[in-house]
Amino acid sequence: MRHRRSGGPRLNHDAIGQALPAAIVAVFFPISLIVGLNNKALLPEKFFYDSATLRSRMPIGDPSSGDSFIVMGWIYRQLGGMNHYAEVQIAQMAIFAILLLTCVPWRRLSTFGPLATAGVLYALVSSAVYLAQYSKESLVVVLVLLLRVLPKHWSMxxxxxxxxxxxxxxxxxxxxxxxxxxxxxxxxxxxxxxxxxxxxxxxxxxxxxxxxxxxxxxxxxxxxxxxxxxxxxxxxxxxxxxxxxxxxxxxxxxxxxxxxxxxxxxxxxxxxxxxxxxxxxxxxxxxxxxxxxxxxxxxxxxxxxxxxxxxxxxxxxxxxxxxxxxxxxxxxxxxxxxxxxxxxxxxxxxxxxxxQLPSRRAPLAARSRTExxxxx
Structure with a gap:
């Protein structure tokens, strides 16, 4: 009985420690969304030059134009983003969050230490700055997400x-x-x-x-x-x-x-x-x-x-x-x-x-089971 009582708190502490990185990231998702929706009030104007240019090009958007801003403006207009700026902000941050979770599922976040967890938070803050606006990077996020979900065949x-x-x-x-x-x-x-x-x-x-x-x-x-x-x-x-x-x-x-x-x-x-x-x-x-x-x-x-x-x-x-x-x-x-x-x-x-790789100190039998x- 003593052994059980002494082991119980340690196991609970370990479980809390494993759940903490995922819990911190989960709490930070809505925080980063709020920051993104209010980024223009928080950041200098220079962060939004491309966004302002894209907004100005939307009425004249043309897919055959040699101007990338005009083409990108046409894409936003076709997707209904011309007069729905907040919805565009939310959608682009959501796509980035989906990409992030396809790379690191919740169960893997529990293995992240403080520095790696801080890196994930930094990525979410960056998305609130650079993706919560009209941006050419929104298409690159979609491209990278496509890379993650494509079937394994070389033709893909x-x-x-x-x-x-x-x-x-x-x-x-x-x-x-x-x-x-x-x-x-x-x-x-x-x-x-x-x-x-x-x-x-x-x-x-x-x-x-x-x-x-x-x-x-x-x-x-x-x-x-x-x-x-x-x-x-x-x-x-x-x-x-x-x-x-x-x-x-x-x-x-x-x-x-x-x-x-x-x-x-x-x-x-x-x-x-x-x-x-x-x-x-x-x-x-x-x-x-x-x-x-x-x-x-x-x-x-x-x-x-x-x-x-x-x-x-x-x-x-x-x-x-x-x-x-x-x-x-x-x-x-x-x-x-x-x-x-x-x-x-x-x-x-x-x-x-x-x-996911087995520790070098792990026995060979354990390595074969975890490989x-x-x-x-």
């Missing part, structure tokens, strides 16, 4: 690449590059045994692209970002502009510059020198997400999970395809955060998958 990866190509054709042309990178990574990642190959392959890829762009267009690899940066030289809203670290006229140096930009997107060292506390929070979360991803992916590669887990491999392919392209096109860190938000739930999927089967 081709269908997803086709969907990204449609988005590229009408909204953002550089998504053609993301679609191509996704396809390459989707084939390559299951064959990798070490994370060390990814930065090497990225550097080689950037140098090859730099030579190709120089030969075809006579432009450096940073051309697209340079054009945007020049138009915003005196803007007060581009305080976190991404600079070139090396001369880009030489293709080799241009490729290396893109590789260094990639490194600073993962570890935003330029922002660490800023006194702005929001930048420091952004740096901390970004570094935390990528450290968690790298450590989790290292374990998953060693366990061979990317060879059998289609959903995991698709998620990792999408994460790296996006950031490899962002190193070429993002003009500033604010845009980087906005554009990468739809893939943030995929980071938590990778973390959750790694936590997951083919996972979607």
């Amino acid at each position: 990866d081709l269908a997803f690449v086709g969907a990204m190509a449609v988005y590229a054709q009408h909204i953002r042309t550089y998504w053609y590059i993301i679609a191509g990178l996704y396809l390459v990574l989707r084939v390559l990642l299951p064959r990798l045994r070490s994370m060390g190959w990814l930065p090497i392959l990225a550097l080689v890829g950037y140098v090859v692209m730099a030579f190709g762009l120089q030969a075809v267009m006579g432009q450096p690899l940073s051309y697209a970002r340079d054009v945007v940066s020049e138009s915003r030289t005196f803007s007060q809203d581009a305080q976190s502009a991404i600079q070139n670290y090396l001369p880009t006229a030489n293709p080799v140096l241009g490729g290396l510059n893109a590789w260094l930009t990639l490194a600073t997107l993962i570890v935003p060292l330029p922002l660490l020198l800023s006194p702005n506390p929001l930048y420091l929070v952004f740096c901390g979360v970004t570094i935390g997400l990528w450290v968690g991803l790298v450590l989790s992916l290292r374990r998953l590669l060693q366990a061979g999970r990317l060879r059998v887990d289609v959903g995991l491999t698709r998620a990792v392919s999408m994460i790296f395809a996006l950031i490899f392209a962002q190193a070429l096109f993002e003009p500033d860190f604010g845009s980087y955060l906005r554009h990468s938000l739809p893939t943030m739930p995929l980071f938590f999927l990778v973390l959750a998958r790694a936590q 997951p089967n083919h996972v979607v």
Whole structure:
């Protein structure tokens, strides 16, 4: 009887601790919704420039227009969002929440520690800022959700690449590059045994692209970002502009510059020198997400999970395809955060998958019992 009484409180404490992360996230869902619905009163006007432009383009929306804002305005008008701003805010945040829960179901949230749980809350806050408004990212969230629910057959990866190509054709042309990178990574990642190959392959890829762009267009690899940066030289809203670290006229140096930009997107060292506390929070979360991803992916590669887990491999392919392209096109860190938000739930999927692996200290018999089967 004594043994039962002494064990009871410990078991209850463990159960409360396991339920706490999911309970915190559940409480935070309505809080983030309230913040989203009132974000214009809480944030500077610069956060809503794209939203205001989209709203102004809706009356003249045309799917055949070469202006992405006009095309996106037409999509909102066709979906009935032209005069229903609050409903659009709620719908877009709800879709993001659904995406988040497809990546980390409630039962998996119980395995998250304080830092991972804080990351989920940060994702919800970001959705209240960037998705609770008219936004081109709303379609990217739908694309990533589509990636999560597609059947496992390889033909569905081709269908997803086709969907990204449609988005590229009408909204953002550089998504053609993301679609191509996704396809390459989707084939390559299951064959990798070490994370060390990814930065090497990225550097080689950037140098090859730099030579190709120089030969075809006579432009450096940073051309697209340079054009945007020049138009915003005196803007007060581009305080976190991404600079070139090396001369880009030489293709080799241009490729290396893109590789260094990639490194600073993962570890935003330029922002660490800023006194702005929001930048420091952004740096901390970004570094935390990528450290968690790298450590989790290292374990998953060693366990061979990317060879059998289609959903995991698709998620990792999408994460790296996006950031490899962002190193070429993002003009500033604010845009980087906005554009990468739809893939943030995929980071938590990778973390959750790694936590499903048996502990290295577990007996072999326990490992065989807990080793997951083919996972979607």
